[in-house]
Amino acid sequence: MASKLFVSAQEVAHRAGVSRSAVSRTFTPGASVSAETRQRVLKAAEELGYHVNHLARGLMRNESGIVCLIVSDVATPYRAAVLRELTLQLQNAGKVAMLINTDRSDGSVDRALHQAIRYRADASVILSGLPDKSIVQLCLRSGQRLVLINRDDDQPGPLRINVDDADAGSRVATAFARAGCRRLAFANSLAGTPSLVRREKGFVAAAAALGLEVVVERYGATGYEAGQVLAQRLLTRSERPDAVFCATDLLACGFMDAARRQFGLAVPSQLCVAGFDNIEQASWLSYELTTFAQPVDRIAKYAIDWLGTDDSGEDGVGPEPITLTAELIWRSSIRGG
Amino acid sequence: MASKLFVSAQEVAHRAGVSRSAVSRTFTPGASVSAETRQRVLKAAEELGYHVNHLARGLMRNESGIVCLIVSDVATPYRAAVLRELTLQLQNAGKVAMLINTDRSDGSVDRALHQAIRYRADASVILSGLPDKSIVQLCLRSGQRLVLINRDDDQPGPLRINVDDADAGSRVATAFARAGCRRLAFANSLAGTPSLVRREKGFVAAAAALGLEVVVERYGATGYEAGQVLAQRLLTRSERPDAVFCATDLLACGFMDAARRQFGLAVPSQLCVAGFDNIEQASWLSYELTTFAQPVDRIAKYAIDWLGTDDSGEDGVGPEPITLTAELIWRSSIRGG
DNA sequence: CAGCTTCTTGCAATCGCGTGCAAAATTCGC
């Protein structure tokens, strides 16, 4: 263990020849300190390398400044992008992000939330999985705010931010129809995440309304490899699809690569492809993928703005759910445009 | 603000009919509590939803359990991967990760470290940028450990973990020579990061030793777009290179795409390509990139193991620097193998 | 200079927890 420790306000006070309180007030915006003492305190603090102990401050103020980000598969392009946006905006808001990784296992999210409670996080943002109702209650009762992003949960209290997946699905169907495609397909994972389900439903419904039939295939996770497998399955059918909507961009990349290399198909002339998320790779020359951009910046903004509100969510009703629409990014993987 | 607050040990003690110390001891491994009181405490804690306040505990123990990860460009595939590994292993070690984003601006890393100090982090892991010497001293003096990953800094105290870039560069040169390439090129960014510089030096030196000349081109950041520009510059030369080592996989992806689409070159028959980082995309069918895998798991392991050590690094000498070798991942972007 | 208001400043309590110390309770040996 460390022999020498962090420097405390006491030491600064001693050096500056003032009381502890004066030091504290110097670092508390809006507190009453004369210009002279403030200068002396700041000087002493600078010399000693003093920094306010946020652990102790959090204890007193009952506000730690910590926001927990609970997420699985951090290394995935889309997840990493939303993580980046959240941490950046949190920092600008004077908060700090605590990152907790979850996995698919049961209770993983619950454990993460317990950790958030232990550190008295001001709020937790949940990007993966869904916590048990009792834990949600515990958080709300404890005064910890909850933000659920693209999670399907109907209990009041947490702020719910969702992207209008069904609408996106419907717009893709229209685009495919306009491109003259006749045999549509939807390539999904087996994850069964609510947003994926909504994308599928919206797409299938819109296609039906347009008089087009859709074949749906589901396999594996939402990654590149699953996309390849889905291509194998869909492109070997007797009635080969001429347009496929992949539930995520990663799936789409795997799908396109397999379609070209293993089936010799040209995109978009023989096969139209659409994805979702607008990950960086979607813009690469090898893919030029038409896809939907999740408004990560606005998602983060809504979440963080709410944290500055007084609407703490324990009044039993909670904040209004927010639904944002995804922006269609048109590239060359669909004919026309 | 929240009206009702987190439940405290006091309340648990009251409900269980014991003293507050008993509660504290119940949650302190190795403390002396009878089986009966422990049960009663645990029951009361469960019913009330009590969780030890790590802010207060950190204050007492002088050990917060927080480890700061200081990094820029979180959304980049390689960065995201190492972030994932670090957070996972930290969680397994009973610590928790605090994520701080930096940018290229001056003092960005310093500000991040100040934040780490404010939260009394047990350690900070620096993945981007380089902190000012005075801040490093302050951290060490305060008992906060520092881990520098692929940073070039020679002051003792922090744990330094580096990948043997020069060796990797040299191995690529050999591989190119064996593939019969004659005109080598190195595609680098302008970032001037020490590891990038070492890759370049190792490659150029080894090529010279093999009697092969190398043309070096540098442009932009380490991303996909820069790779495209570098391809423009290198492939329009009168003596077009027949092998290129890109400083990162992202550069390589951009380079390959441009080489194929804009110059109609086939990889590896007309152009051999190598990258560095082994990001997920390197394994995609469109790239099949031969590259080097940074041993992120071992990097994280070394870092976290050291945090459990008593070698705090303030004895003036500090821990021995660690150099790990990158693993060559052979795919089809170089002939032969 | 008296009398008043307005700022500053120090004292002391508080936040939730860990822990040394001594008293109380239990166990043990015989």
Next chain:
DNA sequence: GCGAATTTTGCACGCGATTGCAAGAAGCTG
């Protein structure tokens, strides 16, 4: 059943900060 050894338990203090309160300093008016 009694004294000694061993747990178990409670008290009280400290960790490093914030903040209400009251006293002291300074400024203003006439």
